[in-house]
Each structure stands twice: as C-alpha cells, then as structure tokens.
C-alpha cells in the first residue's frame with residue numbers, strides 16, 4: 001500500500017539550496033536538493049547516511065502556501081538510499097529521503113545568512129558549507145576538515 005501511495009506523486013526537478021542537521025547540534029550543513037515528490041526529496045549532502053536513519057532538512061526558500069517543498073520550513077525525513085558520487089570534490093552523496101514530518105518552524109535555525117564566503121580562506125563556498133547554529137560563522141568543506 002505504501003508503495004502504491006508513493007507512485008501517486010510524480011518526481012519533479014527542483015534545484016534549491018537547503019540545510020540539514022547531522023547529529024552534531026552545533027552545526028548545520030548547506031547543500032543542494034535536485035528533485036522532489038510529494039513524499040520525499042533527493043539531495044546531495046556532504047555526509048553518507050545509513051538507510052532508515054533520520055535527518056532534519058530545512059528549506060532556505062521557505063514560502064508558505066506554495067505547492068513545492070518550500071511550502072514547509074523543515075522536514076524530518078527517513079533516509080531510503082544513499083550512495084557516494086565518485087567525481088565530486090568536496091565529496092557528496094546522492095541521497096533519497098522520505099518525509100516523516102513537516103513543520104513551519106524549526107527551533108534554533110532562524111539565523112540570518114546571506115554570507116556564502118568561508119571564514120577561514122575567504123573563498124565563496126557556493127551551496128556547500130558548514131555553519132555554526134549560533135550564526136557566528138561558516139566554513140567551506142575543505143577548511144572544515146582541517147579545523
């Protein structure tokens with residue numbers, strides 16, 4: 001039955017900058033999502049996730065009342081599959097998740113962020129960066145490894 005329900009939702013291309021949390025309560029990670037269906041989405045995080053584990057995903061372009069995934073501020077999602085993308089630097093993982101819960105808010109993540117440069121090397125970090133939850137700074141993935 002669950003399989004049938006998922007097929008009801010067509011998959012749509014949808015490029016957007018998103019954030020996610022991965023265990024450590026002090027940081028969020030910025031990356032991109034590439035498509036979604038009504039029941040989940042596909043994104044390319046900097047981490048590998050174990051299938052069946054849970055991840056919190058936050059939409060940067062939250063816009064209530066719209067049809068797309070930005071209709072909600074955040075999602076609690078279950079990882080359905082995850083595999084490494086071999087040719088990317090920084091390393092990324094192709095990941096499909098299924099939504100468990102949708103929310104119009106998320107505690108502690110309402111930081112202002114129009115700053116996409118790395119605090120250590122000054123490089124523009126594009127979509128991939130690692131930021132402190134208290135808003136005190138962001139690093140590119142390369143600098144975060146050395147930190």
Ligand SMILES: [Zn+2]
Nearest residue numbers: 118121140143
């Ligand atoms: Zn850097």
